[in-house]
Amino acid sequence: MTTAPNTPHLADPDSNPSFTRGVFQGEIREDLVFPFPEPSTADREALGQILDAFRSWAADHLDAAQLDHDATFPEHVRTGMAELGLMGLNIPEGYGGFGASSLVFSRVFGEIGAHDASLAVYFGAHQSIGIKGIILFGTEAQKQEWLPRCASGELIGAFCLTEAGSGSDAQAMLTKAVPTADGKHYVMNGTKIWISNAGYAGVFTVFAKVPVVVDGKAKQRVTAFIVDAHSPGISLGKIEEKMGIKASDTRAVTFENVMVPAENRLGDVGGGFKIALEILNSGRLGLSAASARGTRAMMNHAIDYAKQREQFGKPIGSFEMIQKKIALAAADCYAADAGWMLCAGMVDRGGVDFSLETAACKIFASELAFRTASEAMQIAGGIGYSKEYPYERALRDSRINLIFEGTNEILRALIALMGLQQPGEELKAVGKAFKTPLQSIGAISSYLTGRVKRTLSKTEFTKVHALLADDADTVADNVHRLALAVEKALIEHGKAIIDRQMLQERMANAAIDIYLATAVLSRATLAIEKHGADGAAADLEAAQLFISMAMRRTRRAIRAIERNADEKIRNVAQRALDTGDLTVPTPTDVM
Numbered sequence: 001m002t003t004a005p006n007t008p009h010l011a012d013p014d015s016n017p018s019f020t021r022g023v024f025q026g027e028i029r030e031d032l033v034f035p036f037p038e039p040s041t042a043d044r045e046a047l048g049q050i051l052d053a054f055r056s057w058a059a060d061h062l063d064a065a066q067l068d069h070d071a072t073f074p075e076h077v078r079t080g081m082a083e084l085g086l087m088g089l090n091i092p093e094g095y096g097g098f099g100a101s102s103l104v105f106s107r108v109f110g111e112i113g114a115h116d117a118s119l120a121v122y123f124g125a126h127q128s129i130g131i132k133g134i135i136l137f138g139t140e141a142q143k144q145e146w147l148p149r150c151a152s153g154e155l156i157g158a159f160c161l162t163e164a165g166s167g168s169d170a171q172a173m174l175t176k177a178v179p180t181a182d183g184k185h186y187v188m189n190g191t192k193i194w195i196s197n198a199g200y201a202g203v204f205t206v207f208a209k210v211p212v213v214v215d216g217k218a219k220q221r222v223t224a225f226i227v228d229a230h231s232p233g234i235s236l237g238k239i240e241e242k243m244g245i246k247a248s249d250t251r252a253v254t255f256e257n258v259m260v261p262a263e264n265r266l267g268d269v270g271g272g273f274k275i276a277l278e279i280l281n282s283g284r285l286g287l288s289a290a291s292a293r294g295t296r297a298m299m300n301h302a303i304d305y306a307k308q309r310e311q312f313g314k315p316i317g318s319f320e321m322i323q324k325k326i327a328l329a330a331a332d333c334y335a336a337d338a339g340w341m342l343c344a345g346m347v348d349r350g351g352v353d354f355s356l357e358t359a360a361c362k363i364f365a366s367e368l369a370f371r372t373a374s375e376a377m378q379i380a381g382g383i384g385y386s387k388e389y390p391y392e393r394a395l396r397d398s399r400i401n402l403i404f405e406g407t408n409e410i411l412r413a414l415i416a417l418m419g420l421q422q423p424g425e426e427l428k429a430v431g432k433a434f435k436t437p438l439q440s441i442g443a444i445s446s447y448l449t450g451r452v453k454r455t456l457s458k459t460e461f462t463k464v465h466a467l468l469a470d471d472a473d474t475v476a477d478n479v480h481r482l483a484l485a486v487e488k489a490l491i492e493h494g495k496a497i498i499d500r501q502m503l504q505e506r507m508a509n510a511a512i513d514i515y516l517a518t519a520v521l522s523r524a525t526l527a528i529e530k531h532g533a534d535g536a537a538a539d540l541e542a543a544q545l546f547i548s549m550a551m552r553r554t555r556r557a558i559r560a561i562e563r564n565a566d567e568k569i570r571n572v573a574q575r576a577l578d579t580g581d582l583t584v585p586t587p588t589d590v591m
Contacts, residue, residue: 020356024419026483034463036526037345064116067247082153095147102347106289113290114297117397118247125196128283130157155202160192177208188258199249201229221270233258244396284362291365292336302376334542336365338519359411360512366401416504465525471547506557513550
């Protein structure tokens with residue numbers, strides 16, 4: 001089995017910027033996105049066997065409607081997943097796992113998600129985030145102690161980060177881990193909420209603040225710990241009653257004077273925030289694949305219905321408004337698959353900063369899954385609203401994906417602010433240089449030369465197939481436009497841009513569509529090279545349809561960075577917040 005290299009996943013973004021960071025500077029880093037990744041022969045064979053085994057088992061043992069009704073997993077579902085070897089899929093072979101590459105793991109995650117969203121949560125909360133910190137950052141002793149039992153399914157992992165007052169703002173957490181006088185333990189106190197797998201877990205990855213002294217001042221530093229879920233002092237809240245993913249076990253976990261051995265600290269004191277970010281990066285990729293596969297599964301139900309349901313003497317699939325729903329979902333699904341596969345290839349390569357790309361994939365695919373669940377329900381009409389059919393369950397299940405692993409709003413801000421970092425640093429340095437122009441003439445000259453170059457020229461794609469040349473040129477145009485708009489916005493707003501989230505949202509949306517369009521160019525280029533123009537006709541049409549739609553959105557987003565109604569939006573929102581009423585009274589209510 002081909003495994004991912006041991007190279008650190010998170011490269012130095014300043015000296016080796018990711019594809020999306022480069023886009024904010026008008027760069028197209030083709031070396032990161034071409035050629036499109038393909039499974040090795042060994043991976044392809046192993047993947048086929050895993051998928052066949054899972055599908056066969058699922059056909060006999062997995063009833064998604066019953067799981068939703070019962071809001072729990074029967075024991076045979078959990079033991080079946082373990083017997084299939086799936087609970088150790090991405091654990092290295094040396095610790096009893098399968099050692100799957102990111103590409104293979106994500107594809108299997110997608111298959112599980114297409115069968116049942118709750119089971120995908122169980123699977124992902126265990127491996128994508130629950131024990132991922134041990135795999136990436138654990139010592140050899142920690143890996144030997146915990147991973148073999150996790151790989152067999154004897155222990156299930158859970159990820160404990162969120163608190164009542166600390167969701168996306170992890171630095172606001174209140175959970176504490178105070179070292180004992182002899183330094184042999186940490187005493188942990190606090191409560192975590194919305195913990196997936198809490199009721200099944202044998203091991204928690206927990207984030208808590210550890211007191212330290214820095215320059216003579218008392219500080220609190222977020223630190224990661226491996227915690228035995230059966231330790232004295234741990235208690236679980238009631239199972240949350242949720243809108244969707246009902247069979248997943250979600251609870252609060254309270255730690256009351258829990259003694260955590262010092263050797264169970266994961267990484268260095270103060271390194272918890274970096275560990276959490278890296279873990280969530282991995283989790284977002286699996287979630288993207290599951291969302292894309294779920295989209296395909298639900299729309300396939302709708303397609304079958306559209307072919308057999310007749311109105312006015314014709315199948316409704318022959319009506320253009322229905323065809324439009326199907327075609328747009330097809331093009332978007334093609335792009336979502338291209339996005340997560342390309343990113344998985346970056347992960348498997350190692351040494352690549354893929355944090356913005358996983359965020360882009362998660363945002364796009366999660367919103368796609370929710371949107372197409374609604375469209376599939378619309379195609380199904382009245383029966384789509386009935387619990388007898390899978391549509392309404394898909395709508396409920398898919399909604400959580402916009403919140404999981406970082407809300408899509410927070411992830412958009414992450415993409416924009418991280419993308420702005422390098423252009424902002426350059427402008428800051430130039431600002432300082434102008435204060436001492438005689439001593440800094442080189443820096444000023446370099447910046448002005450670069451700005452002229454950025455204004456007059458754009459980076460081009462060189463590895464795209466000739467049949468996609470016009471589409472690639474459109475994407476390159478928007479990379480150029482975005483970089484210029486970013487520079488102009490930084491000059492106009494300076495540090496205040498940190499608070500201009502509507503601008504950040506537009507920049508992020510443009511960057512997301514540019515990444516997905518580039519992934520599509522790479523995927524379609526490979527298809528044409530392998531199968532010829534005729535053999536890849538479906539790829540070519542899906543690619544061109546998606547790029548056309550995505551680049552129209554991108555142009556609008558870039559224009560709105562400069563010309564927008566943001567002030568009116570803020571005023572209307574503030575009025576609603578001040579009055580507690582959405583808008584002005586209707587004329588019928590005015591006395």
